[in-house]
Amino acid sequence: MPNKKRLAFYAGSGCGGCSQSLMLSPSLATMLDGADIAFWATRSGDLTEDEISQLDDKGIDVLMFAGPVDGEASIATAKLLRRKAKRVVAYGACAHLGGLCGLTNVIPGAKLRELAERNGGFIKPLSAVIEVDYVLPGCPPPQGMVERMVKELFLADDVPDVGTVFASSKGVCAQCDRKHLNNPLEEIRRFHAAPPDPDICLLDQGYICLGPVTRGGCGAVCLEANRPCTGCAGPTAGVLDQGGAILQSLASLVPLSGDISGEKEHRVLDSIQDIVGTAYKYSAAASLLKRRVNDGE
Amino acid sequence: MSDNKSFEPKIIAFLCKWTTYAAADLCGVSRMPYPSNISIIKVNCTGEVTADMILTAFEKGADGILIGGCRPGHCRYEGGNLKGANRIYLLKRALNEFGVNPERIREVGIAGAQGLIFQRAAEKFTADIRALGPSPVMSNA
Incomplete structure (x- = not known):
């Protein structure tokens, strides 16, 4: 040694x-x-x-x-x-x-x-x-x-470069074996209602999973146990705000109804419960907004 | 609400290069002044404006964010502005949870020939943000 x-x-x-x-x-x-x-x-x-x-x-x-x-x-x-x-x-x-x-x-x-x-x-x-x-x-x-x-x-004889994150720079999805179908997000499902299919991407089935915006390297173990990724490893390289990243992904997955009022899309987005607890479960303090402020309301 | 009369809001505008940016440009060449509080960032489509961009603007001290794209249904990229609108819709819900007034983000859809409408929208938004007062986000060290 x-x-x-x-x-x-x-x-x-x-x-x-x-x-x-x-x-x-x-x-x-x-x-x-x-x-x-x-x-x-x-x-x-x-x-x-x-x-x-x-x-x-x-x-x-x-x-x-x-x-x-x-x-x-x-x-x-x-x-x-x-x-x-x-x-x-x-x-x-x-x-x-x-x-x-x-x-x-x-x-x-x-x-x-x-x-x-x-x-x-x-x-x-x-x-x-x-x-x-x-x-x-x-x-x-x-x-x-x-x-x-x-x-x-x-x-190792050399120390790693400063700034090294001992995880993958890719998302959790890179190590997830589930089949990806590219389904649009037409309805938000929650785990207490019905268990998801263990072989298909959770987002395809309508369950919220932070895999796409979370640093991988964990082997996607939660997904193997049929649970969603909740984002504990923080944002992938190059993303500043993990919660914002998943919210924008979810919004983009909702199919456009063709109605310019966006009512149908808003109904899907409104059914997402506990936005901060879902999107910022681990990263609220490290998010760009950092904490709740009082904006004179 | 701010009582400070001298407060000059900082507003970041993400403008679609095909329409609202062109409208702002038209304001310029037509010598129709709009408030200098607005700093414009030209984007290809409002569907391109990410959460990181909006939240970073707030973090760096923006008091308001104006997002100007094509009129709904007239997007150069078919549905980019509507996808962008869905994004903002969800992001506003998150901002609300963080205590930031969602009124600090405004979306407008202005055609390239509507310079006057851009001028009015810019004036109205600046006045509204001035009434809201400085954003509390930046003091959030």
Whole structure:
């Protein structure tokens, strides 16, 4: 093994699924062979700011940061950790995009939002606060991507280019085996009503699936389980706003009735429930609008 | 609502090059002034205007977005403007959820020879956005 790297794992907040995904990874042993652990904090309480301050600047080779940033205290910690680490990986959907918690930025009266506001902020992706070198997307990151990260960060001689996302640049559809029929979207179906055909593209059947606008590399595992892609890996390369991208795709899939009033099309579009929770499930905090605003109404 | 009389709205207009852009051009050559608040981006078709384009405009500080295409049923590309309209329809629902007033986006369909109608539409939209006040999106750091 070439010279050992010092790694650290820090989960500011979030559900703990990210550290689980790393603990359960078959590549964990390989990673630990090639590295020393500086610290492994799965809750923000595991590590105080004083303890972080005592570490050498740039003393950590790779810091994996999981969980969203949600207020002044966590912003300060993130900035401090950035000083101590040569390379920072935004680990998992919350650090990458703000994650599910990011929905509280948009939903009025959400309890978590009150909490975040008390802490002096809104849910933010890590990249809004500090410079992030690599991204490992997913909620939690799928094992294939974890393996790729371990291989590229800990086993290869060269470090990957800054900005590398340990996933595919193509959409989830590229790895999905379902048959694509190019059906127009004439009716929105929902899962509780009837289960979809497991062999045909969900969008063809009228179920909303974020596969076309979501970064692939996960192996389309949700679709194998007959569930739609909900977009945990964030937008594909070159797209800024994942939610906007799926909304415009859905709108374009609705066939034109020939009636210029657009009534028939609007009926289909109106039947989409919970627009933000569907289109921006993980990416609300990383979307271009970032959070709910008060526009004087 | 803004009480600030000196507020000058920034408006981004995505105009179809075949019709509304031509109407704006006609305004120019006919010396019919329209508000300088409007910055025009020429597009091939309003069906080409993506969510990224609209949301980026808001993020960068636009107070209003004018989308000008062919009149419904007269699209150069058969149904591009109607597809674009469906897109805007759905996007407005999302904007509403984000607390942004959907009135900040307006769609118009103006033929290339209707310079006067473009002038009026531009004046009306600028006045309406001025009444709405500055967009709160940009202060959203």
